[in-house]
Amino acid sequence: MSLVLEIVTPDKIAFSEEVKSVVVPTLNGKIDILSKHIPIIDRVIPGDLKIEHNGKCNFLAIGSGFVEVYGNKVSIITDQAIDVSNQDESEIEDAIQKAKKALEEGKKSNLDRAQIEQLEAVARFEMAKKIARSKSR
Amino acid sequence: MANTRDIRNRIKGVKNTRQITRAMQMVATSKMKKAQDAAKAGRPYAMLLADIISTIADEFEEVTQSYFLERPVKHRGILVIGTDKGLCGGLNGNLFRAVSQIDNSAKYVAVGKRSSQFLSRTRRDLLADFSIPDKPTFADVRKIVEFMLRSYDEGSIDTIEVVYTSFINTLRQEPETIRLFPLNDLDSMVEKLHSRFQSDSKPASKDNREILIENKDAVLAELASLYLKQEIFQLVLESQASEHSARMVAMKSATDNAGSLIDDLTLQYNRARQAAITQEILEISAASFSQ
Missing domain, CATH: 1.20.5 (Single alpha-helices involved in coiled-coils or other helix-helix interfaces)
Known part of the structure; x- marks a missing residue:
């Protein structure tokens, strides 16, 4: 089962694709999310977000917000996200x-x-x- | 009868006016389009945020955070979103009519020059006024929300409500009042959001979910303030869409009126010219007869 990552900012959907894994900077440290992750909600702190898909690693800079993992969907809600x-x-x-x-x-x-x-x-x-x-x- | 030169001057003047109103109509049209697009772009964010809040709040048996508790209302806190500029038909007038029905204990925060003028003219309790640029960003709204939240925390206001002009379609905009804080009824809030955005995706029923959050009250407060910011941002964008479409319609009718005025004046001009010619011929023939 693949993982769908969605990053939403106030003015647009910054990222919405299937990914293999994603590393999110949270208040409790970085968490690596793969498919079949348990459902969680956590605070996101400003930091670098690592996305692994199509055999490549991508890095995004994101601002503060929240991450929600449910089923095979990872939703990140943040005030800003930039592909550096x-x-x-x-x-x-x-x-x-x-x-x-x-x-x-x-x-x-x-x-x-x-x-x-x-x-x-x-x-x-x-x-x-x-x-x-x-x-x- | 007015002489021909006067009429010609007036026609010229009205033509200039028509040119200006037509230009304003065009500008308003393109701005309205942009404001509508911006308002639409914020929807996924609003939906996701509302979903997260309702799931987190479901986890708690009792929410003790003050943003979620109803308290006795001594002073309503009302944010009036008006416009900076005029020439937009009855938009501000309708808005202020809605405001004047609110009783006197309420305290106000104004957005836009027109609304702060109105509130101070009618001697209402104006706490602060803000101005919002034409293409508002999230950061522009932030200072308003932080101010209102601070007043809410201090207890000088007991609710946070917004009076704005909702955009129904290009020809219809209506003033509306929305109560945002306290968030004591989360389910109906999420439902309202869904119906406002006409989204058919129902919030998924979520169970056996673990929440990895230490300080739940603080997180809830953070989420609630984020929700407020986002909501007010949306309402500001929607008000701007309303403003621009109202201006577009007002300017369109001004352009049309100028057109019909020009037609009338042209008719009058031709008549005056004809009368002058007839008069002249009469005078010449009278003079030649008398010789």
């Missing part, structure tokens, strides 16, 4: 620097907790892009 293989390295580096700077400034000027958390998520997502990028080569 066609992104420029220096662009990512710039984005990381920018996110870090915004975070520092936010901490200095006592933004409220929610906003800092949000900045942190952005910074983590940018890092995830970098990691996913370096792994996909």
Whole structure:
């Protein structure tokens, strides 16, 4: 039985294909999901997502959200998902620097907790892009 | 009778107006299309999120998280989604009529210049107003939702409701009020979502499911706030689709009116011109007779 992976973001379905396995970064560590996995629901944290299909490995950077496994379907609901293989390295580096700077400034000027958390998520997502990028080569 | 030059000037003016309203109609048409597409694109996300919430909430015998509990309502918290610009027919008027039926204890958050103007003019309790750009992103909506959630947590509002213009079709948009928080009736919420998106996929019955989550209250709160963000995002997109189609219809009728005005004026112009010519001939012949 094959596994269907669906990644949904607010503006589109970012990924919907049959895969062999998928490694998802969650709050409790990374979990590798193959077919016939037990049904679970878990928090997804920003990080790199490894997809194995057609004998190849793909890496996506995803933001925070939730993962649901039921039957042969894996649904990931997240605020953003980006295929990093066609992104420029220096662009990512710039984005990381920018996110870090915004975070520092936010901490200095006592933004409220929610906003800092949000900045942190952005910074983590940018890092995830970098990691996913370096792994996909 | 007006002289011919005046009429000619007026015709020119009306033609210019018609050109502008026609251009606005075109712009509104393409924007409406885009807003509708954006609203459609968000549906899978909404459905999946609602499914996850209802499955997780089913697992718990008793949900103690405050987002899921009904509490005595002292102040309703109402988000009014209006437009920034006018010239969109009766859209804002209808919306504000719906708002004015709400009693005075409610507190408001406004989206769009028109609605904040209306709320402050009618001396309602306006907590904050936000403006949303033309192509809203999830992040634009986030700040609104975070503000409302904070007020909800602090207890200054006891519900979160949205008054917006629902898009029925290009010619019909109607104001509607939706209560989003507290989420005390999850089943009907999921059902409503399905019926609103006219999706025929029933939520699969899910049993013997293990949930790998440590802090369930926190996760539920996170899910609920995500749901709220997503819902409000959808409603903003839908309001924009309504706004653009209302503007399109208003501008279309303005263009048509300008056209018929031009026809009338042209008729009047020709008549005036003819009258002037007749007058002139009369004068010439009268003059030649008297010689």
